[in-house]
Amino acid sequence: xxxxxxxxxxxxxxxxxxxxxxxxxxxxxxxxxxxxxxxxxxxxxxxxxxxxxxxxxxxxxxxxxxxxxxxxxxxxxxxxxxxxxxxxxxxxxxxxxxxxxxxxxxxxxxxxxxxxxxxxxxxxxxxxxxxxxxxxxxxxxxxxxxxxxxxxxxxxxxxxxxxxxxxxxxxxxxxxxxxxxxxxxxxxxxxxxxxxxxxxxxxxxxxxxxxxxxxxxxxxxxxxxxxxxxxxxxxxxxxxxxxxxxxxxxxxxxxxxxxxxxxxxxxxxxxxxxxxxxxxxxxxxxxxx
DNA sequence: AATGCATACAACCGCCAGCTA
DNA sequence: ATAGCTGGCGGTTGTATGCAT
Numbered sequence: 001x002x003x004x005x006x007x008x009x010x011x012x013x014x015x016x017x018x019x020x021x022x023x024x025x026x027x028x029x030x031x032x033x034x035x036x037x038x039x040x041x042x043x044x045x046x047x048x049x050x051x052x053x054x055x056x057x058x059x060x061x062x063x064x065x066x067x068x069x070x071x072x073x074x075x076x077x078x079x080x081x082x083x084x085x086x087x088x089x090x091x092x093x094x095x096x097x098x099x100x101x102x103x104x105x106x107x108x109x110x111x112x113x114x115x116x117x118x119x120x121x122x123x124x125x126x127x128x129x130x131x132x133x134x135x136x137x138x139x140x141x142x143x144x145x146x147x148x149x150x151x152x153x154x155x156x157x158x159x160x161x162x163x164x165x166x167x168x169x170x171x172x173x174x175x176x177x178x179x180x181x182x183x184x185x186x187x188x189x190x191x192x193x194x195x196x197x198x199x200x201x202x203x204x205x206x207x208x209x210x211x212x213x214x215x216x217x218x219x220x221x222x223x224x225x226x227x228x229x230x231x232x233x234x235x236x237x238x239x240x241x242x243x244x245x246x247x248x249x250x251x252x253x254x255x256x257x258x259x260x261x262x263x264x265x266x267x268x269x270x271x272x273x274x275x276x277x278x279x280x281x282x283x284x285x286x287x288x289x
Numbered sequence: 290a291a292t293g294c295a296t297a298c299a300a301c302c303g304c305c306a307g308c309t310a
Numbered sequence: 311a312t313a314g315c316t317g318g319c320g321g322t323t324g325t326a327t328g329c330a331t
Contacts, residue, residue: 015299015300016325036316036317037316037317038316039315039316050301052301052316052318055318056301057300059318060299061299069297089319090320091318091319102318102319103298103300103320106320107297107298107299111296
């Protein structure tokens with residue numbers, strides 16, 4: 001025996017919603033809420049619809065602040081990056097795009113984005129051009145004492161004990177002369193992370209961005225001493241990024257260090273001292289707790 | 290103008306996880 | 311512990327619209 005249906009399909013209306021039904025549902029939800037029970041809602045609201053259908057109609061269409069169509073290039077990039085990292089978890093992807101629903105993102109992916117990628121208009125593996133380096137993390141220095149500098153290589157590392165890949169897309173645009181003109185760093189799980197940027201020792205550590213979507217656009221420079229690209233420009237040449245993974249648990253860094261040792265690394269990945277002194281206390285606690 | 294095909298988007302289906310009695 | 315119920319989710323289908331022939 002199969003599972004009982006959520007409603008009597010013979011007595012509910014199906015197919016496209018009429019404007020009158022939309023108004024009825026919208027008015028009811030705005031006035032009384034869902035009451036935590038979508039199944040009972042249609043009867044209360046006077047709709048001959050399945051509760052699930054009502055829920056879907058509200059979430060995907062009637063809810064305030066819904067955006068339809070017209071995906072921006074930035075949204076394209078976010079969707080592609082997240083899809084590459086977490087797959088078809090549309091609700092997670094949609095949650096990173098203001099006003100978008102999982103259904104919208106899914107439809108957009110299936111009808112347009114996938115084709116764009118196949119046509120080569122979007123590069124899902126743009127970070128592959130990043131210069132290879134074994135130095136995942138910026139060495140400490142006196143001029144910028146508090147930094148876990150994240151190189152593209154480091155960003156691409158898959159942390160095996162994390163719940164999801166940490167792969168972060170870095171998009172390069174290289175001119176004909178070989179100059180790197182733009183780098184976009186995006187975090188696949190932005191709600192779990194926070195990008196901090198630290199100034200030189202003469203400045204206090206300063207949060208410049210806690211944007212959940214994109215940490216920063218910056219023009220990088222190549223440091224031949226360490227064979228890695230620095231994020232740069234915008235604030236100062238020695239801008240650095242520190243990532244708060246925020247998982248509240250231990251995880252492996254490329255060097256095998258645990259969460260408590262996130263902080264400053266030398267070029268050979270050994271942990272330097274004064275970690276807790278150079279990372280804001282709140283963040284340090286959030287990493288180590 | 291009629292027809293067929295492609296595209297975009299709305300809606301449905303069925304499974305699963307979490308909650309509760 | 312477990313059965314039933316519901317919400318949430320991803321995959322799939324249905325339908326309206328636009329475009330080419």
